[in-house]
Amino acid sequence: MAEVVDERVYTxxxxxxxxxxxxxxxxxxxxALRQFIERHMKAExxxxxxDVNEKIWERGIKKPPSKIRVRAVKYADGTVEVRLAE
Structure with a gap:
């Protein structure tokens, strides 16, 4: 991976x-998660x-969580990687 530029935790x-x-x-x-991260991290x-995908799909297609806490890491090439916050 490229150099880490920014790292943030979002709900x-x-x-x-x-x-x-x-x-x-x-x-x-x-x-919605993808759009939120694109907007807030100015990601390409x-x-x-x-882990995030499994958390969203944990209760099936009908009942996703109403909010999720994630850690977003932005790299120098403009890519953002989203993981569950601990």
């Missing part, structure tokens, strides 16, 4: 995913880690 609201139809809620939550590319 990302995913409640807008609840407005989606039942069978589209978890995918909508993933998109966002990589969502497996």
């Amino acid at each position: 990302v609201p995913l409640r807008d995913a609840k407005k989606a139809p039942l069978k589209k809620r978890a995918p909508r939550a993933v998109k 590319e966002v990589r969502i880690g497996n």
Whole structure:
């Protein structure tokens, strides 16, 4: 990986995913997370880690969490990697 430029911890609201139809809620939550990180980290590319994806999908497609706490790491090439905050 490239040099780390910035590292932040966010609590990302995913409640807008609840407005989606039942069978589209978890995918909508993933998109909401990606948009939030792009907006706040000014990222060109966002990589969502497996741990974050599994946390969103933990209760199935119908019931994603209403918020999630993540650690976003921005690299010099403009890529942002998202992991669960500990």
